[in-house]
Amino acid sequence: MRWSTGWYGASRHDRLPRNRKPVPGLDTAWAVGWLTHQVRSVGSGPLALAVIGDCGADDQQLHQALTTVRTRGWAALTCWPGSYLTIARSGESLAVIGDLAGQYPVYWRTEGTGTWWATSAGALAALDGAPFDPTALAAHLALAQPDALGQRSLFRAVSRVPTGHLLLMTPGGATTVRYEPINYQPVSLPDAAPRVRAALSDAVDVRLDGTRAASADLAGLDSTTLACLAARRGPVTAVTFADARLRDDDLTYAIRTAAAVPQLTHHAVPGRDETVYYSGLDDLSSLPLTDAPNAYAVTAAIKRAVLETVTEHRSAAVHFTGAAGDAVLSAPSSYLSDLLRDRRHRRALAHAHGHARLRHISPLTVLRRARPASRTGLGGAWRCTATELHQAPREWVPQAERPVAWTPLLAAADWMSPEVRHQLAEALEAAADGLSEEPRHLAAWTDRQDLARVGADTSGLRELARTDYGMEVAAPFLDNEVIRACLAVPADQRGAPGRYKPLLAEAFAHTDVLPDFVLARATKGGFNALAYAGLTRHAAILARLLGPSSRLSAAGLITQPPVEHMLQRAAAGQPTAQGALHLAVSAEVWLRQLETTTAASWWEVADHVAVA
Template sequence: ATSGPAPALFQSTEVNFEERLMRWSTGWYGEGSGPGRAPGNGRPVPGCEAAWTVGWPADRVRAAGSGPLALAVVGDCGADDQQLGRALERVRAKDWRALTRWPGSYLTIARSGEAWAVIGDLAGQHPVYWRTESAGTWWSTSAGALAALDGAPVDPTALAAHLAFGQPDVLGQRSLFRTVNRVPTGHLLLIRPEQSAAVRYEPAEYTPVNLHEAAPIVRAALSEAVAVRVGDRPVSADLAGLDSTTLACLAARSGPVDAVTFADERLRDDDLAYAVRTAATVPNLAHHTVPGSLDTVYYEAVGDLDRLPVTDAPSAYVVTASIKRAVLDTVAVRTRVPGVHFTGAAGDAVLSAPSAYLADLLREGQHRRAFRHAQAHARLRRTSVLSVLRRARPASRTDLPASWRQLAATLRQVPGEWVPQAQQPVGWTPLLATAGWMSPDVRGQLANALDTAAGHSAGAPRLLAAWADRQDLARVGTETSGWREIALAGHGIEIAAPFLDNEVIRACLAVPADERGAPGRYKPLLAEAFTGTGVLPGFVLSRVTKGGFNALAYAGLTRHAPVLMDLLGSSSRLAAAGLVTQAPVARMLARAAAGQPTAQGALHLAVAAEVWLRQLEAHAASSWWEVGARAAA
């Protein structure tokens, strides 16, 4: 990406994913008797020739049929064996979407004649990647494992897009590794003798359903999502905000739940008060407080990379790892392993909506409704109605491809002074502060990639909210996968995030954003779904407050500023590739130390990416075994 020798990570990548990345799946479809390679410690998937899982428990890999008509699911899938057997008719008909409608979060592998479909989930917890060779196609849920087949390097431009935009689908099928393709959100991988391609199976926008009609569907989907994970395992749950409290109360209807609340006195929120009151009201909830300490701050874990598991993509949870470990330590003391721990991750993304939906109301000519909503948002933000509408108006006059072309033009200019995101115009793809930290060469390459992406954006949603919702979910799904690796590697605990399940996403996002995000009520969809059901106490459903971690973020930034400056300084792998430059990072860290507004999200992304690159470099090995006479990579 820049002149001079590139760091090793941008030359070759061979990571020991069978040891470091605990769970992944892979398969080969092509000519001859076999691919000549198999994943280390891989277990064949029943009924699916040349497909394996690595690290998945046997009861989480189930199948029906074999040969030219086969179906397998990997993960938490609510379909029983009889349902899987009946679903073979849907496989025969190539009705792929029908195979994604069961409760839970799982990967689907299906064969109908010569056609194979590999289907991840809508939130990227089971991502799908592929690469083609002359004799066939490899697929995997791990991009790094596919890169390790021949040492394919990290793609600096794709990593730049990850840092600058935070929206996984901006560059479409481009993964973080060269020669490795990714299946975008809402698509599946369809492998046929003539080609392998990503094919859309989920509509870009859902047919609108009003909030009242959607409420019982949301309640049923969320209840099933929790029930499918409980079983006979020990259950624990976060008990903090409205989202996690809902999951804890649903789980408690099936049996005992160890509920934990992280209660650092620096947070100054009311999560603990609500948690104590909820546990005293709801049967089967045993409440435990996790006190904060000097070490439970952001960035505490980045000084010791050996204690962090290698993930397949940069994970924002490396920033908050010490806080998550404190919670998991408390859970581990009180439950036997392996247990399942529920988190409310993605609740905000599906149950509410950012004020960007105002741009859609203006686009559709609903000016009176837009004005009423803008008034309410202005009161919440203590600003004027005019300023709220001015932020939304530019996005209402453009579409996704045009916005990317405008963004490309901005990237070719000299970066200006940093302005907090809340003060910038609403955008289809907001440009994060990290974009201003990159070298001109990298910004130019990223601009070129954006122009290319704009020319291949057919099928993009018409509404900004539809695009933003999906991207938020894909981002949260990837981050939650990182937390799952931390929990499994360090504690043997399963992380369950039901708000990321396909059916929960579909039920919630069918409600228009202006109904989910109406500022007059806090998460009205959840209240409509559970009021009068006895699942949640009334005082929980009427809650209008939400905790935040800003105090711990600033405490971590202040305490670990020297570590972060060294991490992102002259020896940084990101710096060697031109993905960050030292001066703007130093200025941003100085702002944080002074208690001034800071681009926290941008710093999180940069730190997580730097940690990821260093881990890939430090744990070089091969993920594949040689099979037969063919040489392994």
């Protein structure tokens, strides 16, 4: 696994990460698994700056940024194109800054003489064998919002830096500091369009230096945009997963797009019996180790089929994926709660009619679901959720039929033991009590949480591609500047029911980057058919994985009767809590992988420490 780490303290550290490479200019910072060109630095000693990852700043810009480091203008160091980790030292202050989407998360743990920081919580836990935190994992399963428990990580004794914050270490200790505003200054969709176009173009260009061969998914509107942007710079091997069970029009649009864009060479990836969800779970050693439960453990067979097709036709150094396009270019209908909160009743009613037509339900039903969340804030919502967790589990109904919520309680919460539910409730109550600042709008909160979740999962895809195919995965929609440009547009403009992803259409209209028929597209593919096919085909494996001997069951994170009932529904092709099952399976895989990871695989004793 690829990660970065460092030590801050008055005394010398007594351990070192294995397979490390020092970060130039920073005496006690190391990169593990990164290529030389992905680790760049300027300055040294009391004034130094390093970036790790895909950073669009050239050497001159990095040198000029030392002035910003000296004045501790940390936020300005996050505004270059690309996605990267920033480490900046100014005198006795050391700032470690991850990205806005959790691809470069930051964790820390303080010891008697200083602080270890890392982009891997598991690595810090391995310093002394700290176990996973069952309550934090319960939050992951039941809430699926990374910031719901604030600084609590999935490991005991390891703290996490919440989204939009940086880790600041001084002689007085380690603390987190917010560098990103909770709410962006709103920008209208037409005004934001040029900035979105520029940010996406820069994000793609950062990954293409003129020598790197590129490939890209060519499926929905998001991935097609990236493929066409990359094709401006050179040949692109474009691939479309074209399983007949999907019954969508991705392949039709992909063929037309490739015919219209000369630099795109298109290949269809036919579905096979094994290219369904949950394939390969009988051999967990075939899955890459990740720092947290990862959704791609469930869909690895599908992703491998796509990447194998790329390698068969071209040796690509970077592969573009449209991950997170939905999160930044559109918005779920939960923004209706914000319209009601702001007393914009006429607009709320008009949009409710639009969403009702799409779902074949009444506008009154849409508004009734949105109203409860309009009457409370984040802290109050967490207290309500805690009260619900103290009560008996609910009867299952599809999540879309439940009221809109700041932090929806997922079906997995109803599979947990009473003790775990109570512990999670107490943790949520404590988080609500400690909440010092709240977003005004539900959309601002959920947008950030969706991005953090997608970013963490995309790190798993990146590990799979790098480990098995020697290929980098680029997800430009997760870049800081792309996120900022898109989320500045109010959710009711991004998610208006009358148009499909209007922000992207506005950004690339009349530019010749995308064919007009692509911008006019109003359809989107889905993988439900392959999810149900996998649930049926691999029912026995899933029953064993989540059965009485499961690690989740041992920790009280699932109980057998409701899980068995849900698996039976799934195997019969009945409506089921797919998302909750995906989370549970990926968490079980992760817990089993933890058992094969030891402290020795991460750390070694430093030379200056005497060994008995």
